[in-house]
Ligand SMILES: O=C(O)c1ccc[n+]([C@@H]2O[C@H](COP(=O)([O-])O)[C@@H](O)[C@H]2O)c1
């Protein structure tokens with residue numbers, strides 16, 4: 001894993017103190033510029049070129065009635081992404097970000113749209129996971145395959161000169177898998193982590209908590225210990241792909257911007273498997289899903305935005321992106337006190 005460049009990071013900190021503003025007056029935007037300086041080895045980091053990959057897959061646990069929507073919506077939304085009508089399609093266009101949709105296990109058939117608001121990669125590992133309440137979600141081989149597809153997507157983005165990696169997901173019932181993973185990897189209780197996902201009612205929420213409890217007990221008695229064990233037992237194909245995606249980005253030394261609850265669960269898996277990955281992660285927002293705040297805290301991450309979002313698809317990351325871009329442009333282009341002939345204050 002590439003080390004953080006403390007020299008460029010320090011130079012960026014020094015530059016921040018010389019720009020024509022009271023020190024600290026740009027708040028977290030200053031920290032973001034300094035953070036990127038250390039990661040890019042450049043005291044004035046270049047403009048960001050972001051790649052978004054949305055990983056889509058289905059979940060056997062949807063059969064438990066844990067989502068407000070039917071599983072068919074996963075496939076239908078994949079088509080909507082490519083047709084340009086989904087939130088992430090709009091946001092990717094708005095912010096000039098490349099958009100790839102990667103099917104790693106969508107169950108229902110769907111036509112290949114002949115529009116191209118994003119690139120579709122059909123690489124299903126299998127037709128969705130098994131029901132994690134009653135059996136392992138994936139086999140070891142399926143999990144590894146999904147992980148490798150995610151890693152390959154990150155490497156492809158890096159080869160295309162992308163310098164910010166954004167992962168998103170689409171998968172009906174995946175907040176159940178993500179909640180189970182977060183509980184398993186942080187020790188939190190299902191009551192504190194399981195949320196309403198797409199908008200289930202109180203009765204379905206109580207049942208969803210029980211499903212997660214049952215899954216945790218089952219997986220534990222099946223011998224789950226490592227992050228990979230838990231991923232295989234209670235995770236999902238798109239979550240495995242995201243964990244591989246984040247790990248490969250960190251290994252290539254390219255910063256990662258997380259999205260919501262599910263992407264954070266994937267990041268937790270990646271960091272538990274290799275703690276150095278954590279140095280390359282930024283949190284775009286804290287979602288409305290109940291356990292997101294504590295999952296981010298477990299990763300030592302502070303979200304940029306808190307807008308009550310709960311959509312997924314990388315939408316929160318795409319919304320935070322222009323703020324990060326502004327932080328870097330300000331850092332590069334603002335004049336120093338000396339250049340502008342402005343008197344510096346006492347520091
Ligand atoms: O990103 C989030 O924080 C988030 C919170 C709630 C729901 N979602 C999205 O909604 C879907 C999962 O919700 P559910 O109720 O089917 O588990 C999945 O496609 C996610 O992208 C996403």
Ligand SMILES: Cc1cc2nc[nH]c2cc1C
Pocket residue numbers: 069073077169170171198311312313
């Ligand atoms: C319509 C819809 C869009 C989504 N995007 C991400 N998850 C989603 C879930 C639903 C139900």
